Each structure stands twice: as C-alpha cells, then as structure tokens.
Amino acid sequence: MPDVAAYDPLGVxxxxxxxxxxxxxxxxxxxxxxxxxxxxxxVVLNSFRSLPDFSRNGLISLPHSFSLEYWSLAWSKFCVGGxxxxxxxxxxxxxxxxxxxxxxxxxxxxxxxYVLSKWRFTGSEILFGLMTLGVFMPGQMVLLPWxxxxxxLGLSNTIAGLVLIHCVQGLSFTTLFCRNYYxxxxxxxxxxxxxxxxxxxxxxxxxxxxxxxPILIVTVIWQFTNIWNEFLFAVIFSSGTxxxxxxxxxxxxxxxxxxxQYGIESAAVLMAALPPLLVYLFGGRYFLRGLTQGAIK
Amino acid sequence: xxxxxxxNLNKSFGSVAxxxxxxxxxxxxxxxxLVGPSGCGKSTLLAMIxxxxxxSSGEIRIGDRVVNGVPPKDRDIAMVFQSYALYxxxxxxxxxxxxxxxRGVPKQARAEALARVAGxxxxxxxxxxxxxQLSGGQRQRVAMGRALVRDPALFLFDEPLSNLDAKxxxxxxxxxxxxxxxxxxxxxxxxHDQVEAMTLASRIAVMHQGRLQQFAEPRTVYDRPANMFxxxxxxxxxxNFLPAQIAVSGPAAVVLAESEGQAxxxxxxxxxVASAGEGRRVVLGIRPENLTRYDRGRTxxxxxxxxxxxxxxxxxPTGAETITIVRIGSREVIACFEPDAAPAVGxxxxxxxxxxxxxxxxxxxxxxx
Numbered sequence: 001m002p003d004v005a006a007y008d009p010l011g012v013x014x015x016x017x018x019x020x021x022x023x024x025x026x027x028x029x030x031x032x033x034x035x036x037x038x039x040x041x042x043v044v045l046n047s048f049r050s051l052p053d054f055s056r057n058g059l060i061s062l063p064h065s066f067s068l069e070y071w072s073l074a075w076s077k078f079c080v081g082g083x084x085x086x087x088x089x090x091x092x093x094x095x096x097x098x099x100x101x102x103x104x105x106x107x108x109x110x111x112x113x114y115v116l117s118k119w120r121f122t123g124s125e126i127l128f129g130l131m132t133l134g135v136f137m138p139g140q141m142v143l144l145p146w147x148x149x150x151x152x153l154g155l156s157n158t159i160a161g162l163v164l165i166h167c168v169q170g171l172s173f174t175t176l177f178c179r180n181y182y183x184x185x186x187x188x189x190x191x192x193x194x195x196x197x198x199x200x201x202x203x204x205x206x207x208x209x210x211x212x213x214p215i216l217i218v219t220v221i222w223q224f225t226n227i228w229n230e231f232l233f234a235v236i237f238s239s240g241t242x243x244x245x246x247x248x249x250x251x252x253x254x255x256x257x258x259x260x261q262y263g264i265e266s267a268a269v270l271m272a273a274l275p276p277l278l279v280y281l282f283g284g285r286y287f288l289r290g291l292t293q294g295a296i297k
Numbered sequence: 298x299x300x301x302x303x304x305n306l307n308k309s310f311g312s313v314a315x316x317x318x319x320x321x322x323x324x325x326x327x328x329x330x331l332v333g334p335s336g337c338g339k340s341t342l343l344a345m346i347x348x349x350x351x352x353s354s355g356e357i358r359i360g361d362r363v364v365n366g367v368p369p370k371d372r373d374i375a376m377v378f379q380s381y382a383l384y385x386x387x388x389x390x391x392x393x394x395x396x397x398x399x400r401g402v403p404k405q406a407r408a409e410a411l412a413r414v415a416g417x418x419x420x421x422x423x424x425x426x427x428x429x430q431l432s433g434g435q436r437q438r439v440a441m442g443r444a445l446v447r448d449p450a451l452f453l454f455d456e457p458l459s460n461l462d463a464k465x466x467x468x469x470x471x472x473x474x475x476x477x478x479x480x481x482x483x484x485x486x487x488x489h490d491q492v493e494a495m496t497l498a499s500r501i502a503v504m505h506q507g508r509l510q511q512f513a514e515p516r517t518v519y520d521r522p523a524n525m526f527x528x529x530x531x532x533x534x535x536x537n538f539l540p541a542q543i544a545v546s547g548p549a550a551v552v553l554a555e556s557e558g559q560a561x562x563x564x565x566x567x568x569x570v571a572s573a574g575e576g577r578r579v580v581l582g583i584r585p586e587n588l589t590r591y592d593r594g595r596t597x598x599x600x601x602x603x604x605x606x607x608x609x610x611x612x613x614p615t616g617a618e619t620i621t622i623v624r625i626g627s628r629e630v631i632a633c634f635e636p637d638a639a640p641a642v643g644x645x646x647x648x649x650x651x652x653x654x655x656x657x658x659x660x661x662x663x664x665x666x
Binding site for chain 2: 186188189191192193194195196197198199202206207210211
C-alpha cells in the first residue's frame with residue numbers, strides 16, 4: 001500500500017450524496033463480479049454431480065449428489081479419441097509444448113528488445129514496426145503457410161511443431177513488451193558499461209537482465225496463458241495422442257458417447273484451466289506492476 | 298596518462314553540422330574544460346573523444362595513437378556521466394569493480410584498487426549499498442570512484458555536478474580540484490557553468506555553435522576574450538557592450554556613441570589606439586566589476602581611469618556586492634558596487650571606469666581588437 005491514502009472521489013461532498021454514490025458503485029461492481037463468477041461456480045459444482053442428478057435437476061442446479069470420482073476418471077481413465085487414459089497424457093502434451101515455447105519466445109523477445117532499444121542500426125525502427133505488425137495479424141491468415149512449413153520440416157503433428165509455431169507467433173508480443181521496457185533503461189548505463197570494457201553479451205547479462213524481472217514476468221505470464229489456452233493451431237496441426245489439452249477437450253466432449261458425462265467433462269475443463277489460473281494467481285501482482293512500472297526508479 | 302590531440306574534427310547528424318573544424322591540443326596532465334551554452338556541441342565532442350559517437354571527419358589522437366575507429370573500451374579512458382549512470386542492480390562495490398572485472402583484472406588487484414579509491418573518496422562505509430540507497434552527493438562520489446579506480450590515459454567528465462544542489466556543487470567542485478591537484482591526470486571536463494570552468498581549468502575551451510571560440514588559460518579567457526561571444530558568456534553578471542569610436546584628436550581615448558549631449562570620453566592606453574586606428578568604430582566591452590563608484594582617492598592610483606555620470610535604475614544587493622543597473626544613453630549597463638558604497642534608485646552616480654581592463658571589439662566581426 002502507498003503511504004498516502006489514495007484520492008477517493010466518492011469520499012467528498014455531502015453524506016447522502018456520498019452514500020448514494022458508493023451504493024451505486026458497489027451494486028454495479030457486485031453485479032459484474034457475479035456475472036463472471038457464476039459460470040465458473042456452475043462448472044465447479046457440476047464436476048461433483050452424478051449423472052442421475054443431472055437428468056433430474058438439469059445442468060444448472062445446486063448439487064444433490066457429491067463425488068470426487070469424476071476428477072480421477074477425467075484425469076486418468078476416461079476415453080478420449082480412442083485411448084482410455086483420461087486427459088493426463090494431453091495435459092503433459094500441453095506442458096511439453098508450453099514450457100519450451102514460453103522460455104524460448106521470452107528469451108528471444110528479450111534479446112530482440114535489447115537490440116532494438118540499445119543497439120539501434122539503420123532500419124531498426126522499421127524492423128521493429130514490422131515485427132509488431134504480427135500482434136495484429138489474425139492466426140487464420142498464417143494457417144496455410146504454417147502447414148507448409150511444418151510439412152517441409154517434418155514436424156507435422158508433433159509437439160515440436162507446435163512449439164515452433166508458438167515461438168514464432170509469440171515473438172511479436174515478447175519483442176514489443178521487452179523493447180518498450182528496455183527503452184526506459186538510460187543509455188548512459190550502456191555507455192558507461194561500454195567504457196568499462198563490457199561487450200554486447202556482458203552488458204545484456206550484467207546490466208540489462210538484472211533490470212528485467214518485472215517485464216520478464218509479464219511476458220512469461222502472457223506467453224504461458226496464451227499458448228496454454230491456444231486452440232486454433234492446436235486443433236489444426238495436431239491429432240490423436242499428440243494433441244495439447246485444448247484440442248483434446250473437444251475430442252472428449254465429442255466422444256460419440258450416447259450420454260454426456262457432464263461431471264467428467266466439467267472436471268476435465270477445470271483441470272485444463274487450472275495452470276494459467278494458478279500462474280495468474282501467483283504472478284498477477286507482478287503482471288500489473290510490470291506493465292505499469294518503468295525500468296528505473 | 299597521455300595527451301589528447303584533435304585535428305580539424307567535424308561531426309554532422311544528417312545534414313546538421315554539430316561540430317565544425319575543432320582543433321584542440323591537450324597536454325599530458327592538463328585539466329581542460331569545454332564550456333559553452335547548451336547545444337554548442339561540447340557534449341558531442343566529449344562523446345566522440347570517448348568513442349560513443351562516430352567521427353564524421355578529422356582526427357582524434359590519444360597519446361600517439363589515432364583512435365577514430367577504436368571502440369570505447371580500447372581507448373583507455375574513464376568517464377563520469379551527468380546522470381552518474383551507476384548500475385542500479387549492483388552494489389557500490391560491484392559498480393566500482395565492474396570495469397576491472399570486464400577486463401579480467403585478478404581478484405587481489407581488484408580489491409586493492411577498490412580499497413585505494415574508497416579511501417581516497419571516503420566511501421568505505423557505502424560499499425555494500427545499492428545506488429538507490431545513496432544521496433546525490435554520495436552517488437557523485439561513487440561515479441567518480443568508478444572512473445578513478447583505473448589508471449586511464451584520459452579522464453572525461455560530462456557535466457558531473459549539474460544534478461547537485463547549489464551548495465553541494467560548490468563542495469564537490471573544490472573536491473574535484475583537490476583530487477586533480479593530487480593526481481594530476483589528463484582531464485577533459487564538460488560544463489555549461491562558466492564558474493566551474495574558471496575554477497577548475499588549467500585551460501578553457503569555449504565553444505559556440507559547433508566552433509571552438511577560444512582555447513586559453515582562464516585568466517586570458519576572462520581578461521582578453523577572443524570575441525564578443527566569449528566576453529559575454531564568461532563572467533557573471535556578464536560584460537557590458539557599448540558602441541563607441543576611437544577619438545580622432547587629443548589624448549588617446551574612446552568616445553561613447555550614445556552619450557546624449559555630454560561627450561563621454563574615456564582614456565585608453567596609447568598602444569591600443571595605435572593598433573585599433575584613430576576614428577575606428579568599436580564596441581567597448583567593460584566588465585561590471587570595472588565600473589565602480591568614483592572615489593577621488595583611487596583616481597590617483599590607477600592609470601586610464603575614466604568617469605561617466607549615469608542615473609541608477611535598479612539596485613540588486615547580493616550581500617558581497619551590490620549589482621546596479623544604470624543607464625548610459627539608451628543602454629542598460631551593469632555595475633558592481635561595494636555594499637557600503639551602493640547607490641539609491643534614481644540617484645545619478647559618477648562611475649569610475651577602469652579602462653586598463655576594457656576590451657575593444659570590432660562591431661562587424663565581433664572579434665577582439
């Protein structure tokens with residue numbers, strides 16, 4: 001908390017006006033909070049409910065039965081696309097995809113940002129502009145080129161192929177984030193280090209990287225969440241046992257089963273949503289701070 | 298330690314010429330101050346000496362070596378920045394030893410050099426702190442420590458005192474002077490503050506609009522400024538300029554142009570008149586401290602003392618002296634009085650003009666005659 005109390009625009013004027021204003025604000029905020037929380041609450045509750053409970057009380061209802069078995073079934077037993085190992089293998093597929101893709105794209109983005117802010121060359125601004133163009137490019141546009149590239153590299157339907165796609169697709173964002181952060185590092189620091197005998201890599205390692213945690217946390221959270229939740233590339237460029245969890249979820253619900261296993265589906269969805277949620281819960285503070293804070297106090 | 302030679306140095310950014318034909322010869326062990334108003338190119342010149350800016354044309358030589366294409370780390374220089382540029386994530390200790398570490402100096406030698414510099418600057422107690430935990434003056438010391446820890450050919454200072462408050466600035470100035478007197482290292486020091494230039498320099502290089510205006514000892518720059526720009530820039534309050542004409546008849550003298558009725562005639566040394574030429578139009582430059590209240594006792598002592606009567610318009614006491622603005626013709630002229638002899642507003646004072654100290658400039662070229 002800051003030392004000085006934040007300015008409270010609703011805390012001035014007459015008592016009645018003040019109370020009325022606060023009431024309006026809190027009611028509105030409460031409604032919005034409800035609007036966002038209710039779907040999550042329904043899915044959470046449904047993950048504990050039995051099938052007869054669903055058929056008697058419908059999809060949206062308070063639980064009349066309670067069981068944890070749907071979570072374990074969804075995790076390791078339920079049949080998805082022909083194999084009956086639950087969503088566990090797909091979960092690990094996602095992990096195997098998201099970890100290297102996040103690390104590589106963040107590392108390269110950081111290096112790009114360093115070059116584009118501190119080692120400018122003729123045309124570096126134009127290059128930066130072109131790179132950030134990728135931020136606005138819809139994924140559908142690059143589906144065919146990627147299909148061709150993956151085919152040429154022999155990476156069709158592999159996790160490595162998806163890692164490659166996410167690294168390249170993510171570079172626009174990571175470069176943009178890091179470059180705009182590094183621009184605020186005073187040039188004098190770089191100059192001083194150059195006079196001190198440090199070269200390109202030493203300055204990066206000893207001066208720039210130690211200043212980077214706020215922005216690296218932002219890029220890691222951003223990349224992790226986006227890559228984990230990404231669906232389009234996942235569903236198009238992978239199939240069978242090589243699918244990441246987002247694609248597998250669809251296969252799970254479209255399993256050709258006569259009856260929808262709502263409890264299992266809910267549990268699977270929640271497990272799939274958990275990693276980015278946890279990342280955000282633990283890193284959210286740094287995320288906001290990193291986005292608003294400059295490099296140097 | 299080494300000398301620095303700059304020959305016909307030019308720098309342009311695109312079509313804008315920032316430095317035009319700079320020639321500078323700095324002897325080993327000299328303290329040279331580059332001074333000028335902002336935008337005069339002094340910081341660019343320093344950056345070029347450091348190797349942080351490329352050379353458009355000309356030559357920079359450190360010792361016997363031409364360094365035009367040499368990267369900063371191989372120029373054997375140390376630099377103190379205006380912003381201090383301390384590495385924010387490192388302790389004071391790491392800040393000071395970073396350069397030696399980069400150059401692969403053995404640990405033992407690093408520790409010794411650190412101890413020497415910390416003692417010299419009295420920053421032993423700060424070594425474990427981060428720059429954000431230091432006051433402005435302490436940061437300044439650490440920044441100097443980082444430069445002093447090595448034994449480079451050249452020390453470069455880029456306005457190192459301008460971020461300090463007035464009192465601390467004066468203290469640090471004295472300290473830099475003391476350090477220099479102890480170490481006697483070749484130093485190039487950039488500042489826009491003419492007092493810093495006067496107090497620190499063994500020689501001052503005054504720059505304006507990308508050109509070197511004058512390069513001489515402080516006394517010379519002050520007493521015999523090469524042109525009207527230097528005359529006006531150095532000294533505070535700055536020199537008064539009055540249009541005048543060398544007297545054609547009578548004893549050697551200069552006659553003020555705008556003297557409204559009274560013939561204002563001020564004596565000059567004969568040789569000045571001889572070199573300027575009778576009847577020539579000139580600009581008379583006279584420093585405020587050479588315009589004081591006329592005192593009969595002193596008149597006898599000094600040769601070439603003229604007098605002018607002038608009404609007083611503004612009186613500004615500063616404590617040590619009283620700055621007075623008087624009107625001569627259509628011009629405002631600044632004079633310095635001792636507080637005891639300060640005039641009142643509206644009073645007409647008789648000013649003693651010490652013409653032995655006066656400078657004459659050509660009105661066209663603005664150069665010293």
